[in-house]
Amino acid sequence: MAKNDMLSLLEQEHKEVSSLLKEILAHPRKPDLEKIQQVKSSLELHTKIEEKLLYPKAEKEKQASELISDAYKEHQEVKDLLKELKDDAEPDELIKYCEQIQIGVEHHVKEEEGELFPLLRKLWDKETLQDLGEKMQEMKEKELARH
Numbered sequence: 100m101a102k103n104d105m106l107s108l109l110e111q112e113h114k115e116v117s118s119l120l121k122e123i124l125a126h127p128r129k130p131d132l133e134k135i136q137q138v139k140s141s142l143e144l145h146t147k148i149e150e151k152l153l154y155p156k157a158e159k160e161k162q163a164s165e166l167i168s169d170a171y172k173e174h175q176e177v178k179d180l181l182k183e184l185k186d187d188a189e190p191d192e193l194i195k196y197c198e199q200i201q202i203g204v205e206h207h208v209k210e211e212e213g214e215l216f217p218l219l220r221k222l223w224d225k226e227t228l229q230d231l232g233e234k235m236q237e238m239k240e241k242e243l244a245r246h
């Protein structure tokens with residue numbers, strides 16, 4: 100599978116955010132606010148991209164529809180936790196929420212990479228995935244330019 104198909108790009112982002120969280124949690128006494136901010140913005144953009152470009156299309160596939168409705172719920176849970184990451188929070192609080200975010204992200208990534216993505220790779224051809232990958236990169240560039 101080519102590296103720039105959408106599902107591979109999303110998997111790459113999963114890895115990046117997981118390692119950021121690991122790095123933050125490795126120093127619980129002094130939470131790295133910059134990395135926390137990075138987790139926040141990358142997860143916001145990642146979920147936005149999936150909800151705009153991937154889930155609506157995947158939802159139309161009968162076999163994927165249940166996975167997608169779970170996925171929306173899991174995104175919402177993570178988004179609610181992200182709101183709790185405030186710069187002026189106590190280190191303990193920040194770490195507590197980062198741990199919960201890590202659990203939520205790990206669980207969700209497991210479902211996407213273990214169930215949803217393999218299913219979509221079976222249902223959609225290479226061109227479709229490649230095309231979605233291009234759209235994803237365009238959307239990402241636009242969104243990043245806005246900030």
Ligand SMILES: [Fe+2]
Binds near residue numbers: 109145149211
């Ligand atoms: Fe994802």
Ligand SMILES: [Fe+2]
Binds near residue numbers: 146149170174207211
């Ligand atoms: Fe997701």
